[in-house]
Amino acid sequence: MTSITIGPHHIDVLYDEATIAERIDSLAAEIAGMDLTRLLVVPILKGSFMFAADLIRAMHKAGLRPEVDFLMLSSYRTNTVSSGAVNILRDIETDVSGRGILLVDDILESGRTLAFAKDLIMARGAEEVRTAVLLEKPMHRAVAIDADAVGFNCPDCFVIGYGMDMAHHFRELPFVGVLRDPAPTSPDQ
Template sequence: MSDTERTRHVEVLFDAERIAERNRELAQEIVAARPEKLVVIAVLKGSFVFAADLIRAMHGAGLAPEVEFITLSSYRKATVSSGQVTVLRDVETEVRGRDVLLIDDILESGRTLAFAKDLLAARGARRVLVCVLLEKPHKRAVQIHADFVGFDCPDYFVVGYGMDVAHAYRQLPFIGYIPED
């Protein structure tokens, strides 16, 4: 199946223009939170496109954060979360006394982000804020609140804009879902 054949079956939820507009709005909301000595930590892999665009929007809004990455897993080789989060790649930057903005693609169960937030708070971050592109509040398994949310997401398995299924669809400039046959 060619790339064109694979992408034509994706229904658009949020198009590229709406995502770009929302990123600019989120950047303004982050500025309004008055972060100090800000370090942005993108949770890989799904957030990489969102994080890059949001960081550029933050620059346009007058922020110049330091940028870091963390890779966490609660799945490993399974298709269902184990509930146990593991750090696969840690940040290198000292967070003690700094404001941290965790960026992730989607907040569902909340396990991964709650783990990351607790980890960074335990390392002495002054404040740990959470920004997610998509939120599915009805899927929450642990208590966590996102400070900044791009969009409320219907209960679909979403792809595009960095999110994948079996390593496909990350390159799409929009967020969509694959309709059930």
């Protein structure tokens, strides 16, 4: 496993840029095969923004022409563990009636956020709601939900980077990693 140091932070890289890009192209092909009616892609913000942007570009290459709207939900706030309560911070503006919806999220762990979003969109009259996640951690599922498209099965650790954060830090990293603090210091420091 590759490790990098950013300031005082030591980070182990789980999935590098090239690996993520290759998997996203495969996911876009899978999604194209779902044949969703009047496709509306709804990324769940904030964590999914990088994944969603790259996935939407890959969907274009796969021949899809989706519309996009955004939903902002939160169950973590500044914690590293879900609070269990899902809050709508920003709702979508698009009418979903009779449409095929693809919810895009960064990670499926407890399942509360994705299940909440799926139930919300279905209750508004969507024809079908499918889900795509970059990472899946099945060992902590609190509700019965599976993603329709999964980038990677993730080990049981708190991950950062590629849109995912710890207290609003590390979203900008172009890879998914595990924070190992503090960074090791040399005897000279």
